Amino acid sequence: MSVAAPAIRVAGSEAGLADALATVLTDCVERGASVGFMAPLARDRAVGFWQRVIASAGRGERILLVAELPGRGIVGTVQVILDLPKNQPHRGEVAKMLVRSDARRCGVGRALLVAAEAAARDRGRWLLVLDTVTGGAAERLYRSLGWTAVGEIPDYALWPDGRLCSTTVFYKRLAGAPERAGA
Numbered sequence: 727m728s729v730a731a732p733a734i735r736v737a738g739s740e741a742g743l744a745d746a747l748a749t750v751l752t753d754c755v756e757r758g759a760s761v762g763f764m765a766p767l768a769r770d771r772a773v774g775f776w777q778r779v780i781a782s783a784g785r786g787e788r789i790l791l792v793a794e795l796p797g798r799g800i801v802g803t804v805q806v807i808l809d810l811p812k813n814q815p816h817r818g819e820v821a822k823m824l825v826r827s828d829a830r831r832c833g834v835g836r837a838l839l840v841a842a843e844a845a846a847r848d849r850g851r852w853l854l855v856l857d858t859v860t861g862g863a864a865e866r867l868y869r870s871l872g873w874t875a876v877g878e879i880p881d882y883a884l885w886p887d888g889r890l891c892s893t894t895v896f897y898k899r900l901a902g903a904p905e906r907a908g909a
């Protein structure tokens with residue numbers, strides 16, 4: 727069965743956005759993703775988190791992207807954090823890459839990451855970093871799009887059920903980046 731391509735857009739402050747994103751986040755945490763929250767994740771905590779993210783995006787501190795599938799609404803999201811120290815104006819941090827479990831393996835994550843890279847580049851951010859659970863689906867996604875693994879930090883975070891998990895740190899220099907300093 728062919729699946730429609732996701733539509734990726736920058737999220738604004740439209741009604742229902744925090745609720746829709748809370749549904750995506752809650753689904754990911756319930757399915758065992760280590761993305762900053764423990765299970766069970768209360769609805770008001772999830773909605774409150776997204777309300778703060780949306781406000782932060784409104785202040786220009788981050789880019790908030792959402793992915794929609796026809797007839798299914800928002801099925802995924804990712805952020806590029808721009809609010810970094812003054813001596814790192816060329817850098818962005820990719821965070822909270824989340825795809826609803828019923829929409830996975832049909833290219834939503836890849837489309838979000840491609841769009842996040844393009845949006846970062848448009849803002850002059852040519853060096854991106856992120857961290858993700860070692861050995862998971864996300865790590866394969868990042869590697870497949872040319873991200874470089876820097877190293878692994880054992881026992882960095884917790885799974886939603888409380889077990890420790892390791893994290894791998896990645897970076898990517900985007901097209902058009904200057905020559906490496908000292909290279």
Ligand SMILES: CC(C)(COP(=O)(O)OP(=O)(O)OC[C@H]1O[C@@H](n2cnc3c(N)ncnc32)[C@H](O)[C@@H]1OP(=O)(O)O)[C@@H](O)C(=O)NCCC(=O)NCCS
Nearest residue numbers: 759823824825830831832833834835836858863864866867
């Ligand atoms: C990681 C995640 C965002 C991937 O989203 P997705 O929409 O399923 O990803 P895509 O369909 O675009 O997959 C792109 C590529 O990533 C890799 N990939 C993604 N999921 C994979 C899996 N379960 N197993 C192996 N490879 C996988 C593959 O290379 C895939 O390409 P292919 O389908 O052509 O083989 C999704 O699994 C998710 O939301 N997980 C829970 C939250 C999470 O852990 N986020 C990461 C935070 S850093």
